[in-house]
Amino acid sequence: MRDYEKLKIDWAADGVLRIVISEPRRLNAVDMTGHRELAEVWRDVDRDDDVRAVVVRGEGEVFSAGGDLSMIEEMTRDHGTRMRIFTEARDIVYNVLNCSKPVVSAIQGPAVGAGLAVALLADISVAGRTARIIDGHTRLGVAAGDHAAIVWPLLCGLAKAKYHLLLCEPVSGEQAEAMGLVSLCVDDGQVHARAVEIAARLAGGSAEAIRLTKYSLNNWLRLAGPSFDASLAMEFLGFTGPDVTEGVRAVRDKRPPRFG
Numbered sequence: 001m002r003d004y005e006k007l008k009i010d011w012a013a014d015g016v017l018r019i020v021i022s023e024p025r026r027l028n029a030v031d032m033t034g035h036r037e038l039a040e041v042w043r044d045v046d047r048d049d050d051v052r053a054v055v056v057r058g059e060g061e062v063f064s065a066g067g068d069l070s071m072i073e074e075m076t077r078d079h080g081t082r083m084r085i086f087t088e089a090r091d092i093v094y095n096v097l098n099c100s101k102p103v104v105s106a107i108q109g110p111a112v113g114a115g116l117a118v119a120l121l122a123d124i125s126v127a128g129r130t131a132r133i134i135d136g137h138t139r140l141g142v143a144a145g146d147h148a149a150i151v152w153p154l155l156c157g158l159a160k161a162k163y164h165l166l167l168c169e170p171v172s173g174e175q176a177e178a179m180g181l182v183s184l185c186v187d188d189g190q191v192h193a194r195a196v197e198i199a200a201r202l203a204g205g206s207a208e209a210i211r212l213t214k215y216s217l218n219n220w221l222r223l224a225g226p227s228f229d230a231s232l233a234m235e236f237l238g239f240t241g242p243d244v245t246e247g248v249r250a251v252r253d254k255r256p257p258r259f260g
Helices: 032-047 069-077 079-098 113-121 148-156 158-167 173-178 188-203 207-223 225-238 243-253
Strands: 007-013 016-021 053-058 103-107 110-112 124-128 132-134 184-186
Touching: 007 032, 007 188, 016 032, 016 188, 032 069, 032 079, 032 113, 053 113, 053 188, 069 079, 069 243, 079 113, 079 207, 079 225, 103 113, 103 188, 110 113, 113 132, 113 148, 124 173, 124 188, 148 158, 148 207, 148 225, 173 184, 184 188, 207 225
Parallel strands: 016 053, 053 103, 103 124, 110 132, 124 184
Antiparallel strands: 007 016
16 A cells, blocks of 8 residues: 555554545645545555455544635636546546445544545445534535435435435434434444444455445446436536635635525
8 A cells, every 4th residue: 555645544453444534634625635545545445455344534523524625726727627636536436436345434523525425435334423414515506416416315315315415404423324324323432433343344254245245236326327427527517617616705704605
């Protein structure tokens, strides 16, 4: 496993690799380097024979505040940057889905954007009771792309998916478990330990049986691939329009956006 700048990587247990999204001064927001690494790391995981399961979490008590605003502003200005991030956003989703090793996410605090994509696409997701899951795309002024179209309707149903994706309505860990958005909800202080415990059980199981079962189940998500690809294209089309400029200003000013 090569070195990463914005991801801390260590062993949580025998055969269990731990990936930590690490930008603690900015609530683990994902900048250009972090976004690229979050797309690439799953290929490295897949190639490492010592890895039998993965735990992914954010540093401290936050999973991830989503995409860094400076990265988003650069995407609105530069077509080359926009296309590069588009490719990485697609790779984050498909590389998690296609990684043969089972992935367990430990969701604590805010989980937004690219970080949320990994959290919800994990094979087993463990959320703290007060975790705050938000898909904030429409509030930013772009379509809900990233992971939303491929996983939300399948996990929690179309009616709930529309309610939370159109309104950017937050979901607590308790609500997420009740509506099927996450696998398990536990007390906040138990999130990481429970995730490691589950990953260790996976690492101790039949690697071949678990990997092939994961592959088979993820075919449900692969069937939604065309919907996901279209949603991602629509999201990135929005980065060329005027609404995202107001959306970014509103986030920086900590106020509701005033779209035209």
